[in-house]
Amino acid sequence: MRNIIRGIAFGIALTAMAGAVAAQTLLNVSYDPTRELYQDFNAAFVKYWKAKTGQTIQIRQSHGGSGGQARAVIDGLDADVITLALAYDVDAVAQAGLTAAAWQKRLPNNSAPYTSTIVFLVRKGNPKGIKDWGDLAKPGLQIITPNPKTSGGARWNYLAAWGYALRQPGGTEATARQFVADIYRKVPVLDSGARGATMTFVSRQIGDVLLAWENEAYLALGESPGQLEIVVPSISILAEPPVAIVDKVVDRKGTRAVAEAYLQYLYSPEGQEIAAKRHYRPRDEKVAARFSNAFAKVKLFTIDEAFGGWQKAQKTHFVDGGVFDQIYRPGTR
Amino acid sequence: MSRSVSRRVLPGFGLTMGLTVFYLSLIVLIPLATLPARTLTMSWAAFRATITDPRVLASYQLSVTASLVAAAVNALFGFAVAWVLVRYSFPGRRIVDALIDLPFALPTAVAGIVLTTLYAPNGWLGAPLARYGIKVAFTPLGITVALIFIGMPFVVRTLQPVIEDLDPEVEEAAASLGAGRAAVLLRVVVPNLLPAWLTGFALAFARAVGEYGSVVFISGNMPMRTEISPLLIVTKLEQYDYAGATAIASVMLVVSFSLLLCINGLQSWSRRRVAY
Numbered sequence: 001m002r003n004i005i006r007g008i009a010f011g012i013a014l015t016a017m018a019g020a021v022a023a024q025t026l027l028n029v030s031y032d033p034t035r036e037l038y039q040d041f042n043a044a045f046v047k048y049w050k051a052k053t054g055q056t057i058q059i060r061q062s063h064g065g066s067g068g069q070a071r072a073v074i075d076g077l078d079a080d081v082i083t084l085a086l087a088y089d090v091d092a093v094a095q096a097g098l099t100a101a102a103w104q105k106r107l108p109n110n111s112a113p114y115t116s117t118i119v120f121l122v123r124k125g126n127p128k129g130i131k132d133w134g135d136l137a138k139p140g141l142q143i144i145t146p147n148p149k150t151s152g153g154a155r156w157n158y159l160a161a162w163g164y165a166l167r168q169p170g171g172t173e174a175t176a177r178q179f180v181a182d183i184y185r186k187v188p189v190l191d192s193g194a195r196g197a198t199m200t201f202v203s204r205q206i207g208d209v210l211l212a213w214e215n216e217a218y219l220a221l222g223e224s225p226g227q228l229e230i231v232v233p234s235i236s237i238l239a240e241p242p243v244a245i246v247d248k249v250v251d252r253k254g255t256r257a258v259a260e261a262y263l264q265y266l267y268s269p270e271g272q273e274i275a276a277k278r279h280y281r282p283r284d285e286k287v288a289a290r291f292s293n294a295f296a297k298v299k300l301f302t303i304d305e306a307f308g309g310w311q312k313a314q315k316t317h318f319v320d321g322g323v324f325d326q327i328y329r330p331g332t333r
Numbered sequence: 334m335s336r337s338v339s340r341r342v343l344p345g346f347g348l349t350m351g352l353t354v355f356y357l358s359l360i361v362l363i364p365l366a367t368l369p370a371r372t373l374t375m376s377w378a379a380f381r382a383t384i385t386d387p388r389v390l391a392s393y394q395l396s397v398t399a400s401l402v403a404a405a406v407n408a409l410f411g412f413a414v415a416w417v418l419v420r421y422s423f424p425g426r427r428i429v430d431a432l433i434d435l436p437f438a439l440p441t442a443v444a445g446i447v448l449t450t451l452y453a454p455n456g457w458l459g460a461p462l463a464r465y466g467i468k469v470a471f472t473p474l475g476i477t478v479a480l481i482f483i484g485m486p487f488v489v490r491t492l493q494p495v496i497e498d499l500d501p502e503v504e505e506a507a508a509s510l511g512a513g514r515a516a517v518l519l520r521v522v523v524p525n526l527l528p529a530w531l532t533g534f535a536l537a538f539a540r541a542v543g544e545y546g547s548v549v550f551i552s553g554n555m556p557m558r559t560e561i562s563p564l565l566i567v568t569k570l571e572q573y574d575y576a577g578a579t580a581i582a583s584v585m586l587v588v589s590f591s592l593l594l595c596i597n598g599l600q601s602w603s604r605r606r607v608a609y
Contacts, residue, residue, distance in 0.1 A: 067571040074573075092573050147554055149568045189471050189553040192564070196550065199446075204453040204470075319572065320386070328388070328556035 025058045026258060029079035031066040031152060031241070032195055033216050037278040038083070044274060045265050049258065057258060065193050066152035073098065073246060080250050080259045083243040085152030087111075088310040090244050103244040112240035113266035114280035117300060118160040120231040121201065121210040121217045128208045132233045133164040136183055136209065143186045144207035146197040148317075148324055153194035157211040158324065159313060160237035163306040167235060181327045202228070213239070214295075215279035232296035237303065368586065371579040383580045388556055389565055396562040397588060399473055400541035403480035408534045411488025412526070418489070419496040433489050436482055441546030448479050449551045471553030476561065479547045484537030491533035492526060499525055527603040535596040542589050 030038060042059040049057055062069065062077070066085035073079045074096040084090055087104060090111075094101050104111045122130050128141060136143060146154040158180060165171055165179035189206060191197040194213060198220050201210035209231075212220070217230050243263050250256040265271045272282040276291040288295075307313035317323045372380065383389065418430055436444065452459040452469040459470055469475045499522065507517045523530075545563040552559040562585050569578035 065571070067573075071570060071573065147568075150564075150571045190555055192549050192554060192567070203450065205455045206453065320383075320569075320574070320577070325388070325556075 024056060025060060026080045026255060026262060027060045027062065027078055028081050028083060028262075029062045029069050029073055029077060030083040031069060031085040032063055032193065033153075033213055033219070034083060034241075035061070035063050036219075037215075037275060037280060040274045040278065041266070041271060044270055045262055048265060048270070049261065052261075055258075059262075065150065067150070078249050078253070079246050080253065080255050081243060081245055081263060083241065085239075085241050086155065086310060087240070087242045088314050089152065090242050091311065093244070093246065098248045099244055099246050104242065106245075107243065107263060108267060109283050110240055111242045111244060112283075113243060113263070113271065114241070114275040114282055116214045116239045116241065116280055117236045117298060118157050118211055118233075118239065119214050119217050119236065119296075120233065121198075121212050121220060122208065122229050122231055124227050124229055126229055126231065130209050130231055133161060133179075133235075134168075136161070136186070137179065141186055141209065142188050142207040143183055143209055143211065144189065144191075144197050144201045145183075145187055145211040146194055147190040147192055150192040151194055151197075153213050153216070154197075155313075155318060156213070156237055156239045158317065159303060159307060160211075162317075163237055163301050164233070164235055166306065167301070177323060180323075184324075184327050214281070218279040230296075232298050235299040235301065237306070238300040240302070365586070368579050368583055371575050372583050375576040375580065379576075380580050383577045384584050388560065389562070389581060391557045392560045392562040392565050393584065393588065395473060395476070395560070396542055396585070397592075399477045399480055399561075400538050403477050403484055403541050404534050404538035406477075406481050407484045407488045407537045408530060411485065411533060411537075412492060412530065415489045415492035415496055419493055420501075433486050436484075437486050441483060441544065442550070444482055445479060445547035445550030448475070448482060448547065452478065452551065470551050471555075471559065473559060475551040475553075476548055476559060479551050480541040480544060483544055483547055484541050487536040487540065488530070488533035491529045491536065495526055495529040524603070524606065528600045531596055531600040531603065535593055535600075538596075539589060539593060542585065 028038060028042070038061050042061065046057060046059060049055060062072075062079070064072075066089045070082070070084060070089035070092050073082055073093050082090060082093060087110075090099075090103060093099055094103055100106070107113070120130055122128065128138065129135065130138075130141075135141075145157045148154040148158045161180050161183055162176045165176035166173070168175070189197075189200050191200055194216055197210060198212060198216060200206050202220050202224055210217075210220075221228050221230060243266060245256070245259050245263065250259045266275070267283065269284060269287055272284040272287040273290075276282045276287055276294065279294070281295055282288050282291065303310060303313060307316075315322070375383070414433070418426065418433075449470050450456055452462075452475055454460065454463050454468070454470070456470070459468075462469060467474075469478060504517050504521055507521045508514075512520065543563060545561075545567065548561055549564055552561060552564070554560055554564055562581060566578045566581050569575075569581065
């Protein structure tokens, strides 16, 4: 009950705030691990916009699981821009009629100004000798990855493993399925989100290897120095977290110009540098060259190449009764 | 002018009844009515397939069993706590009394993380238990522990005022008439407390069935083994499957409501029995 009252009060306060300063605020609805990235980026953009137009703007951020954030926007959260973990979630916003169906074509690089990939986090000294995806099949290993049905990051993990198996000599759909099922049989805890999985691995010391976003792995490394190591596999998936303007909202609030500038600034050298510093791989080649030591060389495949896009991947693997569910169907263990 | 004969002694019936109906509609009925409304967007076959999926069935079973066990444990120990707090005075009683409400005030996610840290295989309690081969975190046992934690205040708080009203002289009278201690407890104390006890049990159970925040951290969320129904609802929402989510929710609602009705029936039966 107390929670409900607090929620209502908070809602009223938020609405009042939004109304009072609607003209000069921008709301960026994003997913969980981008918190630090957008803190830095927003500060830089506010300064840039002030210098360019003389206007002072205020940028508010909202973070949470990617799917839940998309749902909040569909249900009416006034997001000017959305910066989510996967194109599937932006597609959902587009299907609700809030933004153009062709949103992905409106900005360069599939509307993904920075990229990331999936790497392994292991204990100091790599006691189980994990070098590449193939080592995850070793018997007796415990692997930590969240539930792909509830976590966007986990879906990238799953697809990266599948793509690796498909690219092995003699790799087919069947061997890939076997490989991925093998991995999930070694998962002792299926957390609901990427942060939860990191906590299970780092604080609770459960498991031998964590499949994680590259940026999340670096963050964990920084927080518990000397306990962990990052292992970069030979091949992984190119994760493209997309950004988009929510047309319906910016047109109503009259913020289209600033919202567009905000997303474009992500592609500028300044924006790219901020992303690189927060361990997101920049698209800009000059910035990438300067940070080349910060990112291990790894062969990357895209979701479009390997799976024919998010809609198809989602339908085959993650819908109810899809390949992921079949792994856990009784009798298959 | 003939005034209504059955005019009530207290004024304001119309106003308060109106307020009650308005308030209940706004807070309970309208939100709950949208549940079947959303569910109705799916076909009967799809509805049946959703709610009889083996994973969903396993989750109902887990959710209801763990909640019943947790409520039962709370009923037992909650009685002891309430009894001690009312009948004895000891230093620090007020502090203990205030502690009871903590599970209400704590955000459930915090409770979940704390319990998981404690009961994980490397935790303070989890490590010694693991030596005896008892695993708590990431098993149904861990889920029950979390549900016991969040349900604890209900039994204590419902029993406390009733025990306060229970005059010790009644027990003394029973004793002076030759009843032994067990007889006083079973034939005098328990029957008087039973209605409130059942209320506390029902509240703790109802709270546990719907609990999400604290459980997802300690449950491990393994399909078929430690997936609670609320998690499956969130999973469906994550796939923008509103209808599927509300289908599972409707079934839980029906199950919880019928169980609560049964408990209410038991309660009024026990109240009639001890009426004096």
